[in-house]
Amino acid sequence: QVQLAESGGGLVQAGGSLRVSCAASGRTFNTMGWFRQAPGKEREFVAATTWSWDGNWSKYVDSVKGRFTISRDAAKNTVFLQMNSLKPEDTAIYYCAARQGSLLSTRRSEYDYWGQGTQVTVSS
Numbered sequence: 438q439v440q441l442a443e444s445g446g447g448l449v450q451a452g453g454s455l456r457v458s459c460a461a462s463g464r465t466f467n468t469m470g471w472f473r474q475a476p477g478k479e480r481e482f483v484a485a486t487t488w489s490w491d492g493n494w495s496k497y498v499d500s501v502k503g504r505f506t507i508s509r510d511a512a513k514n515t516v517f518l519q520m521n522s523l524k525p526e527d528t529a530i531y532y533c534a535a536r537q538g539s540l541l542s543t544r545r546s547e548y549d550y551w552g553q554g555t556q557v558t559v560s561s
Contacts, residue, residue: 439463439550441533446555453523457555459533460515464550466535469516471507472545473529473557480532482543484518489539496541501527523559530554 445457459469470485484507486495495507506519520527534548542548 439535441535441550441552443531443533443552443555446531446557448558448560449523451523451525451559451561453559454519454521455523455557456520457518457531457557458515459517459552460513461535461550462514464535465514466550467537467539468541469509469533469535470542470548471516471518472532472534472548473527474532474554475526475529478529480545482545483531485534485541485543486516487539487541494539494541496543498543520557523557525559525561527557528559529557531557 440462442460468487471483472480473483474480484497486507504522509516532554533552535550536548
């Protein structure tokens with residue numbers, strides 16, 4: 438059975454940092470990513486990373502470029518999202534997502550597996 442387990446959310450002041458993790462079990466995925474959903478808003482793409490024979494690739498939503506970094510520990514089948522210079526507007530539930538294949542998609546519909554989410558709250 439495939440499971441994605443997020444951890445590492447919490448409360449932080451604006452300007453601070455947090456790292457969230459997502460450990461996959463039951464299957465190895467080429468592409469893993471993070472989405473977030475703030476109260477009253479649609480779930481939105483944050484970042485994704487994919488790996489294939491020709492290397493690793495990442496993509497970010499414009500609002501987090503330069504502040505967030507997605508990375509992967511292949512041995513642990515885990516993906517991380519390092520979030521620096523956090524802003525109150527980053528407050529949301531962060532969801533891990535995974536899909537087979539190397540398409541670096543920003544669309545929710547193209548991810549087959551989802552975690553339960555971890556809350557990130559940034560106070561002003």
